[in-house]
Amino acid sequence: xxxxxxxxxxxxxxxxxxxxxxxxxxxxxxxxxxxxxxxxxxxxxxxxxxxxxxxxxxxxxxxxxxxxxxxxxxxxxxxxxxxxxxxxxxxxxxxxxxxxxxxxxxxxxxxxxxxxxxxxxxxxxxxxxxxxxxxxxxxxxxxxxxxx
Amino acid sequence: xxxxxxxxxxxxxxxxxxxxxxxxxxxxxxxxxxxxxxxxxxxxxxxxxxxxxxxxxxxxxxxxxxxxxxxxxxxxxxxxxxxxxxxxxxxxxxxxxxxxxxxxxxxxxxxxxx
Numbered sequence: 001x002x003x004x005x006x007x008x009x010x011x012x013x014x015x016x017x018x019x020x021x022x023x024x025x026x027x028x029x030x031x032x033x034x035x036x037x038x039x040x041x042x043x044x045x046x047x048x049x050x051x052x053x054x055x056x057x058x059x060x061x062x063x064x065x066x067x068x069x070x071x072x073x074x075x076x077x078x079x080x081x082x083x084x085x086x087x088x089x090x091x092x093x094x095x096x097x098x099x100x101x102x103x104x105x106x107x108x109x110x111x112x113x114x115x116x117x118x119x120x121x122x123x124x125x126x127x128x129x130x131x132x133x134x135x136x137x138x139x140x141x142x143x144x145x146x147x148x
Numbered sequence: 149x150x151x152x153x154x155x156x157x158x159x160x161x162x163x164x165x166x167x168x169x170x171x172x173x174x175x176x177x178x179x180x181x182x183x184x185x186x187x188x189x190x191x192x193x194x195x196x197x198x199x200x201x202x203x204x205x206x207x208x209x210x211x212x213x214x215x216x217x218x219x220x221x222x223x224x225x226x227x228x229x230x231x232x233x234x235x236x237x238x239x240x241x242x243x244x245x246x247x248x249x250x251x252x253x254x255x256x257x258x259x260x261x262x
Contacts, residue, residue: 025246028216030203035220071224090222094188098222106234107207107214108173114224116186 031100040089040096040124047087047097049126055080055134060125062138069117069142076111078127078134083109085128092121117142163255167233167241168262174235175262176207178243179228180253186221202227205245209233235259 037043044052061075076086086109088098098115109127117123117140124137165178180202187199199221207215214233235241237259244254 025204025206025244025252028204028206028218030218035218073228093222094186095220095222097220099220100218101231102216103214104216105209105212105214108232108234110230110232112228112230114228116222116224 035095035097037097038095040091043089043095043097044126047100047126049087049128049133052126052133052135055127055136058125058127058134058136060123060136060138062123062140065141065143066117067143069119069145071114072117072140072142073112073114074123076125078109078129080109080127080129080134083127083129085126086111087126087128088113088115089124089126090115090117090121091124093118118145163243163245163253165241165243165255165257167235167239167257167259169235169237169259170262172234172236173232174209174239174241174259175230175232176241177228177230178207178255179226180205180243180245181226182245182247184221184223184225184227188221200247200249202245202247205229205243207231207233208242208244209235210239211242237261 034043034046037046057079059077062072066072078086083103086101089096090098099113101111103109120141122137122139124135127134163178163180167174167176182202183200185197185200189197191197201221202219205217205219206213215231239259240256241259242256246252
Protein backbone atom coordinates (compact mmCIF):
# COMPACT_ATOMS: atom_id res chain seq x y z
CA UNK A 1 0.00 0.00 0.00
CA UNK A 2 2.74 2.39 1.01
CA UNK A 3 4.61 1.41 -2.11
CA UNK A 4 1.59 2.22 -4.25
CA UNK A 5 1.25 5.69 -2.70
CA UNK A 6 4.94 6.24 -3.25
CA UNK A 7 4.75 5.22 -6.90
CA UNK A 8 1.70 7.41 -7.48
CA UNK A 9 3.47 10.38 -5.93
CA UNK A 10 6.50 9.70 -8.06
CA UNK A 11 4.42 9.52 -11.21
CA UNK A 12 2.79 12.85 -10.38
CA UNK A 13 6.17 14.39 -9.87
CA UNK A 14 7.57 13.10 -13.12
CA UNK A 15 4.76 14.77 -15.00
CA UNK A 16 4.93 18.11 -13.26
CA UNK A 17 8.53 18.53 -12.20
CA UNK A 18 11.90 17.94 -13.86
CA UNK A 19 13.03 14.90 -11.93
CA UNK A 20 16.71 15.66 -12.17
CA UNK A 21 16.46 19.04 -10.47
CA UNK A 22 14.27 17.47 -7.80
CA UNK A 23 16.71 14.64 -7.09
CA UNK A 24 19.48 17.16 -6.48
CA UNK A 25 17.42 18.96 -3.85
CA UNK A 26 16.58 15.74 -2.03
CA UNK A 27 20.28 14.85 -1.99
CA UNK A 28 21.07 18.02 -0.07
CA UNK A 29 20.51 18.19 3.66
CA UNK A 30 19.50 21.44 5.33
CA UNK A 31 21.83 22.20 8.23
CA UNK A 32 19.10 22.62 10.83
CA UNK A 33 21.46 22.62 13.82
CA UNK A 34 23.36 25.63 12.54
CA UNK A 35 20.28 27.53 11.34
CA UNK A 36 18.44 27.29 14.68
CA UNK A 37 21.44 28.53 16.70
CA UNK A 38 20.57 31.77 18.51
CA UNK A 39 24.16 32.89 19.10
CA UNK A 40 26.60 33.61 16.30
CA UNK A 41 29.41 31.63 17.95
CA UNK A 42 27.16 28.57 18.21
CA UNK A 43 26.21 28.88 14.55
CA UNK A 44 29.88 29.19 13.54
CA UNK A 45 30.83 26.19 15.67
CA UNK A 46 27.99 24.08 14.23
CA UNK A 47 29.19 24.92 10.72
CA UNK A 48 32.60 23.53 11.75
CA UNK A 49 34.21 26.88 10.97
CA UNK A 50 37.51 27.12 12.83
CA UNK A 51 40.41 29.58 12.95
CA UNK A 52 38.87 32.01 10.51
CA UNK A 53 41.39 34.66 9.49
CA UNK A 54 40.40 38.24 8.70
CA UNK A 55 41.01 38.80 4.99
CA UNK A 56 40.98 41.85 2.74
CA UNK A 57 40.45 39.54 -0.25
CA UNK A 58 36.73 39.35 0.49
CA UNK A 59 34.65 42.27 -0.71
CA UNK A 60 31.43 42.78 1.27
CA UNK A 61 29.07 45.48 -0.01
CA UNK A 62 26.26 46.41 2.36
CA UNK A 63 24.69 49.77 3.24
CA UNK A 64 26.05 51.82 6.16
CA UNK A 65 22.46 52.50 7.18
CA UNK A 66 19.39 50.47 6.24
CA UNK A 67 16.05 52.29 6.34
CA UNK A 68 14.16 49.01 6.44
CA UNK A 69 15.65 45.92 8.05
CA UNK A 70 13.22 43.71 6.14
CA UNK A 71 15.24 44.10 2.94
CA UNK A 72 18.97 44.74 3.14
CA UNK A 73 20.88 44.04 -0.05
CA UNK A 74 24.26 42.40 0.45
CA UNK A 75 26.87 41.64 -2.20
CA UNK A 76 29.89 39.41 -1.61
CA UNK A 77 32.87 38.77 -3.88
CA UNK A 78 35.70 36.49 -2.84
CA UNK A 79 39.10 37.03 -4.47
CA UNK A 80 40.51 34.00 -2.64
CA UNK A 81 41.50 31.19 -5.01
CA UNK A 82 39.45 28.00 -4.83
CA UNK A 83 36.61 29.53 -2.84
CA UNK A 84 34.16 26.72 -2.15
CA UNK A 85 31.64 28.26 0.24
CA UNK A 86 30.45 31.74 1.21
CA UNK A 87 28.54 31.92 4.52
CA UNK A 88 26.51 34.96 5.64
CA UNK A 89 25.73 35.71 9.29
CA UNK A 90 24.08 38.62 11.14
CA UNK A 91 25.29 38.72 14.74
CA UNK A 92 22.22 40.30 16.37
CA UNK A 93 19.48 38.45 14.48
CA UNK A 94 17.33 35.98 16.49
CA UNK A 95 19.00 33.25 14.40
CA UNK A 96 22.32 34.64 13.14
CA UNK A 97 22.99 32.20 10.28
CA UNK A 98 21.43 33.66 7.14
CA UNK A 99 22.70 31.48 4.30
CA UNK A 100 25.43 29.29 2.88
CA UNK A 101 26.34 29.30 -0.82
CA UNK A 102 28.42 26.51 -2.39
CA UNK A 103 30.14 27.05 -5.73
CA UNK A 104 31.13 24.45 -8.31
CA UNK A 105 31.53 23.80 -12.05
CA UNK A 106 32.56 27.30 -13.09
CA UNK A 107 30.46 29.40 -10.69
CA UNK A 108 32.36 32.53 -9.64
CA UNK A 109 32.53 33.20 -5.88
CA UNK A 110 30.13 36.13 -6.12
CA UNK A 111 26.59 36.58 -4.80
CA UNK A 112 23.98 39.27 -4.38
CA UNK A 113 21.15 38.55 -1.96
CA UNK A 114 18.68 40.42 0.23
CA UNK A 115 18.53 39.68 3.93
CA UNK A 116 16.51 40.58 7.04
CA UNK A 117 18.11 42.44 9.92
CA UNK A 118 16.32 42.70 13.27
CA UNK A 119 18.51 45.53 14.54
CA UNK A 120 21.82 47.29 14.05
CA UNK A 121 24.42 44.56 13.77
CA UNK A 122 27.62 43.27 12.30
CA UNK A 123 27.17 41.39 9.02
CA UNK A 124 29.82 38.69 8.89
CA UNK A 125 31.00 36.75 5.84
CA UNK A 126 33.04 33.57 6.10
CA UNK A 127 34.76 32.11 3.04
CA UNK A 128 35.97 28.52 2.88
CA UNK A 129 38.87 27.93 0.48
CA UNK A 130 41.33 25.03 0.39
CA UNK A 131 39.92 23.79 3.68
CA UNK A 132 40.73 27.07 5.44
CA UNK A 133 38.41 29.85 6.61
CA UNK A 134 38.60 33.59 5.96
CA UNK A 135 36.33 36.34 7.17
CA UNK A 136 35.34 39.97 6.85
CA UNK A 137 32.54 41.97 8.40
CA UNK A 138 30.72 45.26 8.30
CA UNK A 139 28.43 47.07 10.71
CA UNK A 140 25.02 47.99 9.32
CA UNK A 141 22.84 50.47 11.19
CA UNK A 142 19.19 49.45 11.00
CA UNK A 143 16.56 52.16 11.40
CA UNK A 144 13.48 49.92 11.45
CA UNK A 145 13.22 46.27 12.44
CA UNK A 146 13.03 43.67 9.69
CA UNK A 147 12.33 40.53 11.60
CA UNK A 148 9.09 39.31 12.92
CA UNK B 149 9.78 9.05 0.97
CA UNK B 150 7.93 11.20 3.49
CA UNK B 151 9.31 14.20 1.71
CA UNK B 152 7.99 12.97 -1.62
CA UNK B 153 4.48 12.40 -0.30
CA UNK B 154 4.05 15.86 1.18
CA UNK B 155 5.50 17.64 -1.81
CA UNK B 156 3.35 20.24 -3.54
CA UNK B 157 4.49 21.65 -6.81
CA UNK B 158 4.31 25.41 -7.16
CA UNK B 159 3.55 26.93 -10.53
CA UNK B 160 6.61 28.14 -12.41
CA UNK B 161 5.15 31.64 -12.80
CA UNK B 162 5.96 32.15 -9.12
CA UNK B 163 9.57 32.86 -10.09
CA UNK B 164 11.61 34.67 -12.70
CA UNK B 165 15.08 33.80 -13.91
CA UNK B 166 17.26 35.37 -16.54
CA UNK B 167 20.86 34.77 -17.67
CA UNK B 168 22.82 37.25 -19.78
CA UNK B 169 26.24 36.56 -21.26
CA UNK B 170 29.04 39.13 -20.95
CA UNK B 171 32.27 37.73 -22.38
CA UNK B 172 32.34 34.14 -21.15
CA UNK B 173 30.42 34.87 -17.95
CA UNK B 174 26.68 34.57 -17.61
CA UNK B 175 25.11 36.78 -14.97
CA UNK B 176 22.11 34.96 -13.56
CA UNK B 177 19.42 36.99 -11.80
CA UNK B 178 16.38 35.43 -10.20
CA UNK B 179 13.45 36.21 -7.97
CA UNK B 180 11.17 33.68 -6.28
CA UNK B 181 7.77 34.76 -4.98
CA UNK B 182 7.74 33.29 -1.47
CA UNK B 183 6.58 34.63 1.94
CA UNK B 184 9.77 33.57 3.81
CA UNK B 185 7.85 33.61 7.12
CA UNK B 186 10.12 33.33 10.15
CA UNK B 187 7.52 31.89 12.54
CA UNK B 188 8.02 34.86 14.87
CA UNK B 189 5.54 37.27 13.24
CA UNK B 190 1.92 37.62 14.45
CA UNK B 191 -1.13 38.12 12.25
CA UNK B 192 -3.87 40.73 12.86
CA UNK B 193 -5.58 38.41 15.34
CA UNK B 194 -2.38 38.14 17.37
CA UNK B 195 -1.73 34.54 16.32
CA UNK B 196 1.78 33.48 15.37
CA UNK B 197 2.16 32.91 11.63
CA UNK B 198 3.84 29.50 11.19
CA UNK B 199 7.31 29.41 9.65
CA UNK B 200 7.30 29.03 5.88
CA UNK B 201 10.64 29.56 4.19
CA UNK B 202 12.87 28.18 1.46
CA UNK B 203 15.66 25.99 2.84
CA UNK B 204 17.43 24.74 -0.28
CA UNK B 205 18.02 26.44 -3.61
CA UNK B 206 20.12 25.12 -6.48
CA UNK B 207 21.15 26.49 -9.84
CA UNK B 208 22.39 24.17 -12.59
CA UNK B 209 24.00 24.89 -15.93
CA UNK B 210 23.27 22.17 -18.51
CA UNK B 211 22.37 19.84 -15.63
CA UNK B 212 25.64 20.44 -13.76
CA UNK B 213 25.15 22.04 -10.35
CA UNK B 214 26.85 25.43 -10.10
CA UNK B 215 25.28 26.94 -6.95
CA UNK B 216 23.89 25.07 -3.95
CA UNK B 217 22.41 27.35 -1.32
CA UNK B 218 21.06 26.71 2.16
CA UNK B 219 18.79 29.47 3.40
CA UNK B 220 17.39 30.29 6.84
CA UNK B 221 14.57 32.62 7.83
CA UNK B 222 16.93 35.61 7.45
CA UNK B 223 16.57 35.73 3.67
CA UNK B 224 14.14 38.53 2.77
CA UNK B 225 10.61 37.90 1.46
CA UNK B 226 10.42 37.13 -2.29
CA UNK B 227 14.11 36.11 -2.44
CA UNK B 228 16.26 37.87 -5.00
CA UNK B 229 19.60 36.38 -5.98
CA UNK B 230 22.38 37.10 -8.45
CA UNK B 231 25.37 34.94 -9.35
CA UNK B 232 27.91 34.55 -12.16
CA UNK B 233 28.88 31.39 -14.01
CA UNK B 234 31.23 30.57 -16.87
CA UNK B 235 28.85 29.79 -19.73
CA UNK B 236 28.09 29.95 -23.44
CA UNK B 237 25.13 31.24 -25.41
CA UNK B 238 22.07 28.98 -25.18
CA UNK B 239 23.35 27.03 -22.18
CA UNK B 240 20.38 25.95 -20.08
CA UNK B 241 20.12 27.41 -16.57
CA UNK B 242 17.80 25.64 -14.14
CA UNK B 243 16.63 26.98 -10.78
CA UNK B 244 14.99 24.73 -8.21
CA UNK B 245 14.04 25.21 -4.59
CA UNK B 246 12.51 23.36 -1.65
CA UNK B 247 10.90 24.92 1.42
CA UNK B 248 10.28 23.74 5.00
CA UNK B 249 6.73 22.61 4.14
CA UNK B 250 7.94 20.41 1.29
CA UNK B 251 6.79 22.80 -1.41
CA UNK B 252 9.11 23.02 -4.35
CA UNK B 253 9.49 24.95 -7.56
CA UNK B 254 11.59 24.81 -10.68
CA UNK B 255 12.15 27.09 -13.64
CA UNK B 256 14.65 27.27 -16.46
CA UNK B 257 15.95 29.63 -19.09
CA UNK B 258 18.61 29.83 -21.79
CA UNK B 259 21.69 32.04 -21.61
CA UNK B 260 21.09 35.01 -23.91
CA UNK B 261 23.35 37.74 -25.30
CA UNK B 262 23.40 40.95 -23.29
